[in-house]
Amino acid sequence: MSTTTNGRSYKAQKVIDRMGQKLTRQMVGSLAACVHCGQCTDSCHYVLSNPGDPTFAPAYKADRIRKLFKKHYDWTGKVFPKWVKAGTVQTDEDLEELKDIVFGKCTNCRRCTINCPMGVDLATFNRMARGLLCHVGIMPEGVEYVAKEQWEIGNQMGVLKEDYIETIEWQEEELQDEMEDPNARIPVDKVNSEIVYVINPREIKHDPRSVLDAAKIFYMAGADYTMPSEGWDMTNFGLFNGDDELGGAVAGRVYDKVEELNGKKLVISECGHGYRSTRCEGPNWAKKDIAFDSESSVITMLKYIKEGKIKVDKTKNPGSYTFHDSCNNARSCGLTEEPRELLSLVVDDFREMYPNRAENYCCTGGGGAMSMAEYRPSRLKSAKVKADQLSATGTKTVVTSCHNCVDGLTDLIGHYKLGMDVTQLVNLVANALVVDEKIEENRKIHSAETSATAAQ
């Protein structure tokens, strides 16, 4: 390993130098404010699932990053280095150790944040630390792979444009069959639409049924919408790997396409980190003012029911259901009540999980954890608290508004043999759809109009 003149590895020196460029006032506040009271300790699912192991405590993990700040960027570390536990990284091995903490022992779920009386936001500077490591090429292989796909192909699952279009066409045929309407369309790149609908690549690659279910709902509502042929991936690995440039590039592609199509509103399908990235963080990363509205498809579906644009019959969804709040939706974006209201309209037996809303536990696959194969055993061990939370509801199905949570929950349900299913609101709403005369009439008029526009 080659080193700088001070004996530090080049990568370690780069991490320290770049930290100075990346620190924000919010991060400095969080790095300086911890009084080590320990109140956040029991808020972390890693701690609760690994009793007796202090290395999972949020403050312990935060201190692995904090010591660098104290040593290199805070006056207290220069005056009282031992007292404030200032420390550094010297070797690439030190960076590898840091990697195992910031990627392998924290999902950036922010549950400790809302339980900290000092307002310490570990997830914010944990993300920063991830970005510093990624910048010098130290990251889990899966994170590197997914980020590369999103940079180079434009979506995080490497879906080619022709496959995306082909899948939509396939779902359009399914829509025509199910609706018994040869004019039914899933429009692509229709200009001046009220809605531009963006999705998670998982829907194309592993769950095209979600595309069909959304199309059914738009069709029945007579919605003026389109899916874009480019910039359709609303997920954003920049949130997970701490790369603001990636975050800005991915979100920017979505915004640019909506503008190109002159869409009035961006509707984001059910994905926690995609919603947070595209609606909340993306404009800052992309350094762009957004001239159109955006909302979660959960809100769109709820509006359609409330406005009488679609009708639903909850008896079409028999069985018992609980709801899992995605950390990014609930804790970071406040999307807690609308999904419950919607769920209560489409199922009869809804039972809350406790704790819930902003206090809910992570699906344990958040923060990009599902892409980090090397940490899977530890992730599943740390999912014990989530498994207990799920089984205590006594329900058969867990509903969540996040594709990432679907995968995280499915994995732990299999591991702990809970025998539960996982589904999303779009699936339940589509399944509960009923047709009455007024809706049928609107639907036919709109279907003919959409078909005529598509033919032009």
Ligand code: SF4
């Ligand atoms: S992060 Fe907050 S709650 Fe946790 S030890 Fe520090 S001050 Fe206490």
Ligand code: SF4
């Ligand atoms: S952000 Fe979540 S996973 Fe990370 S330390 Fe805090 S509670 Fe634990």
